[in-house]
Amino acid sequence: MLVLTRKINEAIKIGEDIEIKILSIDGEQIKLGIEAPKHVDIYRKEIYVDIQQENQGAAQGSADLLNILKNNIKKD
DSSP, rough: OOOOOOOTOOOOOOTTEEEEEEEEEEETTEEEEEETTTSOOOOOOOHHHHHHHHHHHHHHHHHHHHHHHHHHHHOO
16 A cells, blocks of 8 residues: 655645545545546445445346246246
8 A cells, every 4th residue: 555645735646637635634534636537436435335235236136037037948
């Protein structure tokens, strides 16, 4: 993990297209500004993890449904 120290109004560049800027610091909270192309999805980590879990659940449900359909086709 790369660890960098930044002050208010200082930024970090990721590649050519993404910039993360420190907008404010209030106690233990830091407000970040993120500039990135529209095609880049940006989520808080807990939201990203929830999305991944829901996608895995949906994929498992689809696989289960496909197996049921496949088994029913074989019986006919």
